[in-house]
Amino acid sequence: MSQKFDVIVIGAGPGGYVAAIKAAQLGLKTAVIEKYKGKEGKTALGGTCLNVGCIPSKALLDSSYKFHEAHESFKIHGISTGEVAMDVPTMVARKDQIVKNLTGGVAALIKANGVTLFEGHGKLLAGKKVEVTAADGSTQVLDTENVILASGSKPVEIPPAPVDQDVIVDSTGALDFQSVPGKLGVIGAGVIGLELSSVWARLGTEVTVLEAMDKFLPAVDEQVAKEAHKILTKQGLKILLGARVTGTEVKDKQVTVKFTDAEGEKALTFDKLIVAVGRRPVTTDLLAADSGVTMDERGFIYVDDYCATSVPGVYAIGDVVRGAMLAHKASEEGVMVAERIAGHKAQMNYDLIPAVIYTHPEIATVGKTEQALKAEGVAVNVGVFPFAASGRAMAANDTAGFVKVIADAKTDRVLGVHVIGPSAAELVQQGAIAMEFGSSAEDLGMMVFSHPALSEALHEAALAVSGHAIHIANRKK
Numbered sequence: 001m002s003q004k005f006d007v008i009v010i011g012a013g014p015g016g017y018v019a020a021i022k023a024a025q026l027g028l029k030t031a032v033i034e035k036y037k038g039k040e041g042k043t044a045l046g047g048t049c050l051n052v053g054c055i056p057s058k059a060l061l062d063s064s065y066k067f068h069e070a071h072e073s074f075k076i077h078g079i080s081t082g083e084v085a086m087d088v089p090t091m092v093a094r095k096d097q098i099v100k101n102l103t104g105g106v107a108a109l110i111k112a113n114g115v116t117l118f119e120g121h122g123k124l125l126a127g128k129k130v131e132v133t134a135a136d137g138s139t140q141v142l143d144t145e146n147v148i149l150a151s152g153s154k155p156v157e158i159p160p161a162p163v164d165q166d167v168i169v170d171s172t173g174a175l176d177f178q179s180v181p182g183k184l185g186v187i188g189a190g191v192i193g194l195e196l197s198s199v200w201a202r203l204g205t206e207v208t209v210l211e212a213m214d215k216f217l218p219a220v221d222e223q224v225a226k227e228a229h230k231i232l233t234k235q236g237l238k239i240l241l242g243a244r245v246t247g248t249e250v251k252d253k254q255v256t257v258k259f260t261d262a263e264g265e266k267a268l269t270f271d272k273l274i275v276a277v278g279r280r281p282v283t284t285d286l287l288a289a290d291s292g293v294t295m296d297e298r299g300f301i302y303v304d305d306y307c308a309t310s311v312p313g314v315y316a317i318g319d320v321v322r323g324a325m326l327a328h329k330a331s332e333e334g335v336m337v338a339e340r341i342a343g344h345k346a347q348m349n350y351d352l353i354p355a356v357i358y359t360h361p362e363i364a365t366v367g368k369t370e371q372a373l374k375a376e377g378v379a380v381n382v383g384v385f386p387f388a389a390s391g392r393a394m395a396a397n398d399t400a401g402f403v404k405v406i407a408d409a410k411t412d413r414v415l416g417v418h419v420i421g422p423s424a425a426e427l428v429q430q431g432a433i434a435m436e437f438g439s440s441a442e443d444l445g446m447m448v449f450s451h452p453a454l455s456e457a458l459h460e461a462a463l464a465v466s467g468h469a470i471h472i473a474n475r476k477k
């Protein structure tokens with residue numbers, strides 16, 4: 001007899017495992033199916049985020065930043081270190097250990113919450129049945145009242161640059177270089193491309209980023225994107241905009257990349273090439289032909305605002321559905337769906353999903369950009385405060401960038417907070433909290449912030465919206 005569950009989740013990434021834990025906490029008999037095997041050949045939970053995404057990339061970003069600081073900035077504090085060297089295999093092994101600890105932690109949480117784990121490939125059949133195929137090919141069919149599809153995404157491949165995970169790699173391969181490449185090409189100046197570029201540039205690699213679009217970071221607030229371009233270029237990243245890759249040739253462990261830009265055809269040779277042109281939803285053999293679940297025109301599983309698919313009782317969350325491909329968006333959708341299955345009226349505020357690029361300085365944003373609001377015809381007041389005027393930033397020798405607060409000109413309600421600077425990820429979250437509670441710029445300006453703290457820059461930017469910042473000369477309003 002097949003087992004019967006209240007909820008079966010397919011995929012144990014940050015969307016799926018959080019959904020499973022939440023469902024179990026709400027008293028639902030829950031199972032999760034995961035097929036991914038980690039470096040040791042064992043099932044590893046946590047999805048892209050923990051295994052080959054958010055966490056490993058941040059581990060390498062932190063290691064490389066420490067190297068950069070020791071190499072470039074310690075002397076300003078009066079610290080001399082002698083020769084600073086980077087042992088790349090140790091850096092990569094540290095990253096692997098963090099991944100192992102975290103994926104093991106998720107497995108422990110799944111168990112502690114009473115969620116049943118099935119190792120293998122999950123497929124939704126008609127009539128809310130789910131087939132699990134184990135690594136040895138054996139299958140079993142499970143019965144359930146509800147299904148949550150959380151199969152995530154994988155890197156987009158492009159014909160001119162086929163990935164061999166040796167010389168031409170995707171984001172996964174780029175986390176495992178065993179030595180510092182002399183010359184690195186990166187196709188794509190998006191979040192992943194810029195983060196991985198930063199890792200290797202800090203370790204001394206000559207990095208060239210080839211971006212097909214003419215505009216740098218088009219989704220980011222224009223003032224922030226301009227500052228980011230200036231700072232990253234100063235750090236040594238060569239960012240070529242309007243550069244469309246047409247072909248690659250791998251020879252003698254090097255790759256020659258052909259591309260066209262405004263000036264015509266060009267070619268550059270690199271030791272490694274990272275292809276970071278985006279991610280696409282994973283739906284391979286996920287749905288039986290008669291499952292009834294439909295896709296949208298871009299291949300994402302179609303869902304409504306509550307992540308319900310076209311089949312009652314079947315939901316989909318995370319990277320496999322519309323919206324930002326971000327771990328925290330996936331997790332919150334998982335929580336919302338579990339709550340709704342349990343009969344609660346949960347919803348999610350899609351307007352307030354923060355997004356961060358973990359370069360240094362970090363680039364973080366929540367709400368709308370000034371250009372988007374202007375295009376919508378919304379009159380706004382803007383306050384900007386530079387970290388160069390922050391005592392805490394000066395003390396930390398980390399003064400690049402600024403905080404920008406955008407408020408509705410009529411109501412003063414905060415509509416966007418955009419930060420480029422130290423701890424931008426943490427600061428933007430404070431903006432998100434204020435916005436969630438409908439704060440005005442004046443409300444934020446009236447709050448007491450600790451001194452000295454980087455968050456004072458948010459306080460001052462909010463005050464600057466009405467021309468009342470204390471620690472910079474205000475522009476006339």
Ligand SMILES: Cc1cc2nc3c(=O)[nH]c(=O)nc-3n(C[C@H](O)[C@H](O)[C@H](O)COP(=O)(O)OP(=O)(O)OC[C@H]3O[C@@H](n4cnc5c(N)ncnc54)[C@H](O)[C@@H]3O)c2cc1C
Binds near residue numbers: 014049317
């Ligand atoms: C290099 C990199 C850096 C990133 N950095 C960040 C960051 O800093 N912050 C951020 O928010 N996001 C970041 N992301 C994006 C983030 O990793 C994803 O948005 C997030 O992992 C999506 O979660 P998910 O649960 O939807 O899918 P995934 O994490 O992709 O998990 C899906 C899981 O489902 C499993 N699966 C798929 N199909 C089946 C099946 N049929 N049966 C069984 N199992 C199946 C897969 O093996 C996988 O484990 C980064 C991504 C990359 C690649």
